[in-house]
């Protein structure tokens with residue numbers, strides 16, 4: 001139990017007659033990278049929303065590091081260490097890279113912010129921002145307007161914003177969506193680098209990337225978990241292959 005970062009038990013989300021997820025139970029261990037795959041409409045994003053607290057109309061329970069967070073709102077889950085990125089990039093496109101990260105850093109330190117800007121507080125912000133620029137490979141683009149960056153770099157910036165509070169659990173919804181082929185490799189490397197030491201749930205339709213990043217794959221179809229296993233095992237699973245037939249079977 002102590003090794004479990006995040007756990008869902010019998011989670012069901014219904015939209016009228018449709019069960020977007022249907023009795024999903026799974027435990028996500030500390031420090032492991034999980035790939036969440038399945039055809040369109042399988043319920044992957046809904047599950048991430050439930051875990052992040054953005055979808056709270058569900059049955060079943062959610063535990064985070066042993067604590068019941070089923071009724072805990074999203075901003076409190078963020079304080080507990082759950083960070084989430086979205087399918088569609090959420091950055092301030094008109095602002096510079098630096099200002100985007102500055103806002104994220106200010107939110108991080110907001111609880112300690114004095115009414116005057118103390119030099120020590122400024123130094124702490126600057127240190128966090130510099131470290132994130134370095135980690136995301138954006139140091140040379142710090143003064144660029146975020147919306148003018150390539151899509152891969154915009155996603156890197158979004159990842160930097162998500163990482164600013166130093167989440168112990170990272171929920172990533174299609175971080176490679178829209179990223180050009182020439183940037184897939186560097187983006188995949190970045191995801192791998194920032195995943196170290198964290199529990200990561202990753203939804204991704206790029207099969208090569210998700211198979212190389214994940215230690216365990218959870219396969220969903222029609223709202224249910226239909227297979228769980230190591231990437232190689234899942235690649236050769238007959239049920240999984242049949243679910244993908246008609247989609248990207250290769």
Ligand SMILES: Nc1ncnc2c1ncn2[C@@H]1O[C@H](COP(=O)(O)OP(=O)(O)OP(=O)(O)O)[C@@H](O)[C@H]1O
Nearest residue numbers: 015018019020038039040041042043044045046047
């Ligand atoms: N707000 C909503 N109202 C009604 N139905 C919804 C809502 N959100 C999701 N659904 C439905 O729930 C099911 C699961 O959707 P979800 O977005 O979780 O799937 P997904 O596996 O993430 O799909 P994709 O890979 O296409 O993003 C789908 O049939 C979807 O149409």
